[in-house]
Amino acid sequence: MATLSFQGNSVHTNGELPAVGSIAPAFKLVNSKLEDVGLAAYVGKNKVLNIVPSLDTPTCAASARMFNQKAAAIANTVVLLVSADLPFAQCRFCTSEGLDNVIPLSTFRSGFADDYGVRLTDSLLAGLTARAVVVVDADDRVLYTELVAELANEPDYDSVLKVLAAVG
Template sequence: MATTALGGTPVQTVGELPAVGSTAPAFTLTGSDFSEVTLASGTRTVLNIFPSVDTGVCSASVRKFNELAADLDDTRVVNVSVDLPFAQARFCGAEGIDNAVAASAYKSSFGSDYGVTLVDGKFEALLARAVVVVDRDGTVLHSQLVPEIGTEPDYDAAVSALG
Protein backbone atom coordinates (compact mmCIF):
# COMPACT_ATOMS: atom_id res chain seq x y z
CA MET A 1 0.00 0.00 0.00
CA ALA A 2 1.05 3.55 -0.66
CA THR A 3 -0.16 6.67 1.07
CA THR A 4 -1.39 9.91 -0.44
CA ALA A 5 -3.75 12.46 1.12
CA LEU A 6 -7.16 13.92 0.42
CA GLY A 7 -7.76 17.30 2.03
CA GLY A 8 -4.86 16.65 4.38
CA THR A 9 -6.25 13.30 5.55
CA PRO A 10 -4.05 10.29 4.72
CA VAL A 11 -5.60 7.75 2.36
CA GLN A 12 -4.21 4.43 1.18
CA THR A 13 -3.94 2.88 -2.25
CA VAL A 14 -4.30 -0.80 -3.01
CA GLY A 15 -0.60 -1.10 -3.86
CA GLU A 16 2.44 0.69 -5.23
CA LEU A 17 3.02 2.32 -8.60
CA PRO A 18 5.24 0.37 -10.98
CA ALA A 19 8.86 1.21 -10.15
CA VAL A 20 11.11 3.08 -12.54
CA GLY A 21 12.99 0.48 -14.58
CA SER A 22 10.27 -2.17 -14.24
CA THR A 23 7.98 -3.36 -17.01
CA ALA A 24 4.65 -1.54 -17.05
CA PRO A 25 1.67 -3.85 -16.57
CA ALA A 26 -0.39 -4.42 -19.71
CA PHE A 27 -3.90 -3.02 -19.57
CA THR A 28 -7.14 -2.80 -21.47
CA LEU A 29 -9.20 0.31 -20.80
CA THR A 30 -12.38 1.62 -22.44
CA GLY A 31 -12.04 4.70 -24.63
CA SER A 32 -14.60 7.49 -24.65
CA ASP A 33 -15.94 5.93 -27.87
CA PHE A 34 -16.00 2.46 -26.19
CA SER A 35 -13.00 1.25 -28.19
CA GLU A 36 -10.23 -0.65 -26.40
CA VAL A 37 -7.26 1.38 -25.21
CA THR A 38 -4.15 -0.67 -24.49
CA LEU A 39 -0.50 -0.11 -23.73
CA ALA A 40 0.86 -0.04 -27.28
CA SER A 41 4.37 -1.36 -27.82
CA GLY A 42 6.60 0.85 -29.93
CA THR A 43 5.02 4.06 -28.61
CA ARG A 44 5.96 6.10 -25.59
CA THR A 45 3.01 6.57 -23.24
CA VAL A 46 2.22 9.07 -20.52
CA LEU A 47 -0.51 7.83 -18.18
CA ASN A 48 -2.25 10.73 -16.44
CA ILE A 49 -4.19 8.94 -13.69
CA PHE A 50 -6.78 10.78 -11.57
CA PRO A 51 -10.06 10.41 -9.64
CA SER A 52 -12.61 12.15 -11.94
CA VAL A 53 -12.82 14.64 -14.78
CA ASP A 54 -15.54 16.37 -12.76
CA THR A 55 -13.12 17.88 -10.26
CA GLY A 56 -11.13 21.06 -10.79
CA VAL A 57 -7.62 19.68 -10.40
CA CYS A 58 -8.38 16.59 -12.47
CA SER A 59 -9.79 18.62 -15.33
CA ALA A 60 -6.80 20.98 -15.12
CA SER A 61 -4.38 18.04 -15.45
CA VAL A 62 -6.25 16.69 -18.47
CA ARG A 63 -6.14 20.12 -20.15
CA LYS A 64 -2.42 20.53 -19.34
CA PHE A 65 -1.43 17.07 -20.59
CA ASN A 66 -3.51 17.66 -23.74
CA GLU A 67 -1.54 20.87 -24.32
CA LEU A 68 1.78 19.12 -23.68
CA ALA A 69 0.86 16.18 -25.93
CA ALA A 70 0.78 18.47 -28.96
CA ASP A 71 4.56 18.91 -28.69
CA LEU A 72 5.56 15.36 -27.72
CA ASP A 73 6.93 13.33 -30.62
CA ASP A 74 6.04 9.64 -30.80
CA THR A 75 4.21 9.87 -27.47
CA ARG A 76 0.62 9.10 -26.59
CA VAL A 77 -0.99 10.68 -23.53
CA VAL A 78 -3.71 8.55 -21.94
CA ASN A 79 -5.95 10.18 -19.31
CA VAL A 80 -7.19 7.42 -16.99
CA SER A 81 -10.03 7.55 -14.47
CA VAL A 82 -12.99 5.38 -13.52
CA ASP A 83 -15.39 7.94 -15.00
CA LEU A 84 -17.76 6.33 -17.44
CA PRO A 85 -16.86 6.80 -21.12
CA PHE A 86 -19.96 9.01 -21.53
CA ALA A 87 -18.62 11.51 -18.98
CA GLN A 88 -15.15 11.42 -20.51
CA ALA A 89 -16.56 12.05 -24.00
CA ARG A 90 -18.69 14.93 -22.72
CA PHE A 91 -15.72 16.54 -20.95
CA CYS A 92 -13.27 16.06 -23.82
CA GLY A 93 -15.77 17.38 -26.35
CA ALA A 94 -16.57 20.46 -24.27
CA GLU A 95 -12.90 21.16 -23.53
CA GLY A 96 -11.49 20.44 -27.01
CA ILE A 97 -9.26 17.61 -25.76
CA ASP A 98 -7.95 16.20 -29.02
CA ASN A 99 -4.24 15.53 -28.45
CA ALA A 100 -4.76 13.01 -25.65
CA VAL A 101 -6.81 9.84 -25.25
CA ALA A 102 -9.49 9.48 -22.57
CA ALA A 103 -9.74 5.99 -21.11
CA SER A 104 -11.95 4.54 -18.41
CA ALA A 105 -10.85 1.88 -15.95
CA TYR A 106 -14.43 1.20 -14.85
CA LYS A 107 -14.35 -2.43 -15.98
CA SER A 108 -10.62 -3.06 -15.79
CA SER A 109 -8.06 -4.26 -13.26
CA PHE A 110 -5.93 -1.19 -14.10
CA GLY A 111 -6.34 0.39 -10.63
CA SER A 112 -5.12 -2.75 -8.91
CA ASP A 113 -2.42 -3.52 -11.46
CA TYR A 114 -0.98 0.00 -11.17
CA GLY A 115 -1.57 0.21 -7.40
CA VAL A 116 -3.69 3.36 -7.63
CA THR A 117 -7.18 2.34 -6.48
CA LEU A 118 -7.99 4.17 -3.25
CA VAL A 119 -9.01 1.77 -0.49
CA ASP A 120 -10.32 4.28 2.05
CA GLY A 121 -11.49 7.88 2.43
CA LYS A 122 -14.34 9.60 0.67
CA PHE A 123 -12.83 8.84 -2.77
CA GLU A 124 -12.64 5.10 -1.98
CA ALA A 125 -12.69 2.98 -5.19
CA LEU A 126 -11.63 5.94 -7.35
CA LEU A 127 -8.06 6.25 -8.64
CA ALA A 128 -5.37 8.28 -6.89
CA ARG A 129 -3.65 11.09 -8.78
CA ALA A 130 -0.51 9.70 -10.37
CA VAL A 131 1.60 9.83 -13.51
CA VAL A 132 3.44 6.93 -15.11
CA VAL A 133 5.66 7.40 -18.16
CA VAL A 134 6.39 4.29 -20.23
CA ASP A 135 9.05 3.92 -22.94
CA ARG A 136 8.56 2.24 -26.33
CA ASP A 137 9.66 -1.13 -24.94
CA GLY A 138 7.29 -1.02 -21.94
CA THR A 139 9.88 0.13 -19.40
CA VAL A 140 8.67 2.57 -16.76
CA LEU A 141 10.69 5.79 -17.09
CA HIS A 142 8.93 7.84 -14.41
CA SER A 143 6.23 7.35 -11.80
CA GLN A 144 4.73 9.82 -9.37
CA LEU A 145 1.97 9.41 -6.80
CA VAL A 146 1.16 12.96 -5.77
CA PRO A 147 1.38 13.50 -1.99
CA GLU A 148 -1.97 15.35 -1.94
CA ILE A 149 -4.74 14.39 -4.39
CA GLY A 150 -5.81 18.04 -4.57
CA THR A 151 -2.51 19.09 -6.20
CA GLU A 152 -1.44 18.79 -9.81
CA PRO A 153 1.29 16.34 -10.82
CA ASP A 154 4.83 17.37 -11.72
CA TYR A 155 4.36 17.93 -15.45
CA ASP A 156 8.00 18.91 -16.00
CA ALA A 157 9.29 15.68 -14.45
CA ALA A 158 6.97 13.61 -16.65
CA VAL A 159 8.07 15.37 -19.84
CA SER A 160 11.74 15.30 -18.81
CA ALA A 161 11.55 11.52 -18.40
CA LEU A 162 10.86 11.28 -22.12
CA GLY A 163 14.29 12.74 -22.84
Protein backbone atom coordinates in the same frame (compact mmCIF):
# COMPACT_ATOMS: atom_id res chain seq x y z
CA MET B 1 0.04 0.11 0.08
CA ALA B 2 0.94 3.76 -0.28
CA THR B 3 -0.23 6.63 1.90
CA LEU B 4 -1.17 10.04 0.57
CA SER B 5 -3.50 12.75 1.75
CA PHE B 6 -6.78 14.25 0.66
CA GLN B 7 -7.47 17.68 2.12
CA GLY B 8 -5.09 16.91 4.98
CA ASN B 9 -6.49 13.47 5.84
CA SER B 10 -4.55 10.25 5.21
CA VAL B 11 -5.82 7.98 2.46
CA HIS B 12 -4.34 4.75 1.17
CA THR B 13 -3.95 2.91 -2.08
CA ASN B 14 -4.17 -0.83 -2.58
CA GLY B 15 -0.51 -1.10 -3.59
CA GLU B 16 2.45 0.67 -5.15
CA LEU B 17 3.05 2.09 -8.60
CA PRO B 18 5.10 -0.12 -10.94
CA ALA B 19 8.83 0.20 -10.26
CA VAL B 20 10.96 2.39 -12.50
CA GLY B 21 12.88 0.07 -14.82
CA SER B 22 10.23 -2.64 -14.77
CA ILE B 23 7.99 -3.62 -17.67
CA ALA B 24 4.64 -1.84 -17.36
CA PRO B 25 1.81 -4.19 -16.44
CA ALA B 26 -0.48 -4.98 -19.36
CA PHE B 27 -3.92 -3.47 -18.99
CA LYS B 28 -7.33 -3.23 -20.57
CA LEU B 29 -9.17 0.05 -20.33
CA VAL B 30 -12.37 1.14 -22.07
CA ASN B 31 -12.37 3.81 -24.80
CA SER B 32 -15.20 6.11 -25.91
CA LYS B 33 -16.59 3.39 -28.21
CA LEU B 34 -16.83 0.99 -25.24
CA GLU B 35 -14.00 -1.09 -26.71
CA ASP B 36 -11.29 -2.64 -24.56
CA VAL B 37 -7.91 -1.05 -25.29
CA GLY B 38 -4.64 -2.42 -24.00
CA LEU B 39 -1.08 -1.25 -23.65
CA ALA B 40 -0.28 -3.11 -26.88
CA ALA B 41 -2.41 -0.61 -28.83
CA TYR B 42 0.36 1.94 -28.31
CA VAL B 43 3.35 -0.24 -29.15
CA GLY B 44 6.36 1.71 -30.37
CA LYS B 45 5.23 4.94 -28.71
CA ASN B 46 6.16 6.57 -25.45
CA LYS B 47 3.15 6.64 -23.17
CA VAL B 48 2.18 9.09 -20.44
CA LEU B 49 -0.47 7.60 -18.18
CA ASN B 50 -2.15 10.60 -16.57
CA ILE B 51 -4.19 8.83 -13.89
CA VAL B 52 -6.87 10.91 -12.18
CA PRO B 53 -9.79 10.20 -9.82
CA SER B 54 -12.50 11.94 -11.89
CA LEU B 55 -12.62 14.55 -14.64
CA ASP B 56 -15.48 16.19 -12.72
CA THR B 57 -13.00 17.73 -10.30
CA PRO B 58 -11.08 20.97 -10.93
CA THR B 59 -7.62 19.46 -10.39
CA CYS B 60 -8.26 16.50 -12.70
CA ALA B 61 -9.63 18.83 -15.36
CA ALA B 62 -6.58 21.11 -15.02
CA SER B 63 -4.25 18.13 -15.35
CA ALA B 64 -6.06 16.95 -18.48
CA ARG B 65 -5.81 20.43 -20.01
CA MET B 66 -2.12 20.80 -19.18
CA PHE B 67 -1.14 17.40 -20.60
CA ASN B 68 -3.27 18.12 -23.68
CA GLN B 69 -1.32 21.35 -24.21
CA LYS B 70 2.09 19.79 -23.60
CA ALA B 71 1.35 16.63 -25.61
CA ALA B 72 1.05 18.50 -28.90
CA ALA B 73 4.79 19.19 -28.92
CA ILE B 74 6.03 15.73 -27.90
CA ALA B 75 7.01 13.45 -30.79
CA ASN B 76 6.20 9.73 -30.72
CA THR B 77 4.22 10.08 -27.48
CA VAL B 78 0.61 9.49 -26.49
CA VAL B 79 -1.05 10.78 -23.35
CA LEU B 80 -3.57 8.36 -21.91
CA LEU B 81 -6.04 10.09 -19.62
CA VAL B 82 -7.12 7.34 -17.21
CA SER B 83 -10.03 7.83 -14.82
CA ALA B 84 -12.95 5.96 -13.27
CA ASP B 85 -15.39 8.16 -15.19
CA LEU B 86 -17.63 6.38 -17.65
CA PRO B 87 -16.42 6.62 -21.25
CA PHE B 88 -19.43 8.79 -22.17
CA ALA B 89 -18.53 11.40 -19.55
CA GLN B 90 -14.85 11.33 -20.56
CA CYS B 91 -15.75 11.88 -24.21
CA ARG B 92 -18.15 14.71 -23.34
CA PHE B 93 -15.49 16.39 -21.17
CA CYS B 94 -12.74 16.13 -23.81
CA THR B 95 -15.06 17.36 -26.56
CA SER B 96 -16.36 20.33 -24.57
CA GLU B 97 -12.81 21.27 -23.53
CA GLY B 98 -11.36 20.82 -27.04
CA LEU B 99 -8.84 18.24 -25.81
CA ASP B 100 -7.53 16.52 -28.93
CA ASN B 101 -4.07 15.48 -27.71
CA VAL B 102 -5.10 13.12 -24.91
CA ILE B 103 -6.81 9.75 -25.20
CA PRO B 104 -9.46 9.27 -22.51
CA LEU B 105 -9.67 5.73 -21.16
CA SER B 106 -11.92 4.46 -18.39
CA THR B 107 -11.19 1.98 -15.63
CA PHE B 108 -14.80 0.81 -16.12
CA ARG B 109 -14.75 -3.03 -16.40
CA SER B 110 -11.03 -3.01 -15.67
CA GLY B 111 -8.54 -4.20 -13.07
CA PHE B 112 -6.19 -1.34 -13.96
CA ALA B 113 -6.46 0.46 -10.61
CA ASP B 114 -5.52 -2.71 -8.74
CA ASP B 115 -2.77 -3.70 -11.18
CA TYR B 116 -1.13 -0.27 -11.02
CA GLY B 117 -1.58 0.08 -7.24
CA VAL B 118 -3.65 3.27 -7.47
CA ARG B 119 -7.07 2.15 -6.19
CA LEU B 120 -8.02 4.24 -3.17
CA THR B 121 -9.04 1.88 -0.38
CA ASP B 122 -10.50 4.29 2.16
CA SER B 123 -12.04 7.76 2.53
CA LEU B 124 -15.01 9.13 0.66
CA LEU B 125 -13.11 8.45 -2.58
CA ALA B 126 -12.61 4.72 -1.99
CA GLY B 127 -12.77 2.85 -5.28
CA LEU B 128 -11.50 5.76 -7.39
CA THR B 129 -7.90 6.07 -8.51
CA ALA B 130 -5.26 8.15 -6.82
CA ARG B 131 -3.69 10.94 -8.86
CA ALA B 132 -0.55 9.54 -10.47
CA VAL B 133 1.61 9.71 -13.56
CA VAL B 134 3.46 6.79 -15.11
CA VAL B 135 5.74 7.33 -18.10
CA VAL B 136 6.37 4.23 -20.20
CA ASP B 137 8.79 4.11 -23.12
CA ALA B 138 8.25 2.63 -26.57
CA ASP B 139 9.38 -0.78 -25.28
CA ASP B 140 6.91 -0.64 -22.34
CA ARG B 141 9.60 -0.02 -19.73
CA VAL B 142 8.58 2.26 -16.85
CA LEU B 143 10.73 5.40 -16.94
CA TYR B 144 9.07 7.57 -14.32
CA THR B 145 6.33 7.39 -11.71
CA GLU B 146 4.71 9.92 -9.44
CA LEU B 147 2.01 9.30 -6.89
CA VAL B 148 0.88 12.84 -6.07
CA ALA B 149 1.22 13.19 -2.30
CA GLU B 150 -1.85 15.42 -1.89
CA LEU B 151 -4.78 14.28 -4.02
CA ALA B 152 -5.90 17.88 -4.54
CA ASN B 153 -2.55 18.88 -6.12
CA GLU B 154 -1.46 18.62 -9.74
CA PRO B 155 1.41 16.35 -10.82
CA ASP B 156 4.95 17.53 -11.56
CA TYR B 157 4.63 18.31 -15.27
CA ASP B 158 8.23 19.48 -15.61
CA SER B 159 9.64 16.14 -14.44
CA VAL B 160 7.44 14.27 -16.92
CA LEU B 161 8.55 16.52 -19.76
CA LYS B 162 12.21 16.15 -18.76
CA VAL B 163 11.93 12.34 -18.88
CA LEU B 164 10.25 12.46 -22.29
CA ALA B 165 12.90 14.84 -23.65
CA ALA B 166 15.61 12.40 -22.52
CA VAL B 167 14.08 9.47 -24.49
CA GLY B 168 13.51 11.63 -27.58
